[in-house]
Amino acid sequence: MESPFSPGCFDNGGKPVNDALIPELELLAFSFLSGAICFFVYDLLLVLRIFFRPVWLLEKTEDILYWLAASFFVFSVIYIKNSGVIRAYSIAGMLVGMLLYRAVMRDRLTAFAVKKSNSIKKWFSKKAEPIRKKKLELQTKRRQSKIEKKEQKKARKERRKKKRERRKCREKEKKE
Numbered sequence: 001m002e003s004p005f006s007p008g009c010f011d012n013g014g015k016p017v018n019d020a021l022i023p024e025l026e027l028l029a030f031s032f033l034s035g036a037i038c039f040f041v042y043d044l045l046l047v048l049r050i051f052f053r054p055v056w057l058l059e060k061t062e063d064i065l066y067w068l069a070a071s072f073f074v075f076s077v078i079y080i081k082n083s084g085v086i087r088a089y090s091i092a093g094m095l096v097g098m099l100l101y102r103a104v105m106r107d108r109l110t111a112f113a114v115k116k117s118n119s120i121k122k123w124f125s126k127k128a129e130p131i132r133k134k135k136l137e138l139q140t141k142r143r144q145s146k147i148e149k150k151e152q153k154k155a156r157k158e159r160r161k162k163k164r165e166r167r168k169c170r171e172k173e174k175k176e
Contacts, residue, residue, distance in 0.1 A: 024089075027081045031090040034077045035097025038070045043105065047113040051120075 045066055054062065074094060078086055 028093045031093030032097040035094035036101040039098045039101045043109045046110050050113045
């Protein structure tokens with residue numbers, strides 16, 4: 001009898017000993033990738049939050065929608081690859097994929113996004129400076145225009161008032 005660890009035990013004429021093992025290994029590999037993809041997409045969501053800071057309620061809504069989409073994605077992988085049969089090793093593969101992605105990446109994507117967001121903000125502020133100056137000039141002109149209009153209105157009132165006073169004086173002179 002041949003030992004289970006001897007080199008010949010895995011050779012079956014160039015074919016694997018058990019053909020049923022290949023789909024199970026594929027499921028494990030897809031589960032592993034699904035877990036890594038889920039955390040990668042969540043990191044992308046975090047990157048978006050760096051650039052566009054949502055209010056508290058919107059952030060929580062995004063989280064709920066993300067996890068609903070992630071669960072749909074995970075179970076669609078299980079359904080497609082294993083006909084909907086949930087196996088413990090497929091869930092474990094997803095968890096290992098998530099944990100390995102997190103261990104390898106260690107917030108590198110979000111740290112990179114923070115660094116880039118600061119440089120993008122600086123670049124944008126440099127490019128937007130002439131626009132900001134022009135806007136400030138226009139605001140100053142509008143204020144000046146409003147002040148001038150108020151002064152003109154005040155001057156017109158004064159002229160009308162003086163005109164009325166002169167009319168009254170003339171009328172008094174005529175009566176006398």
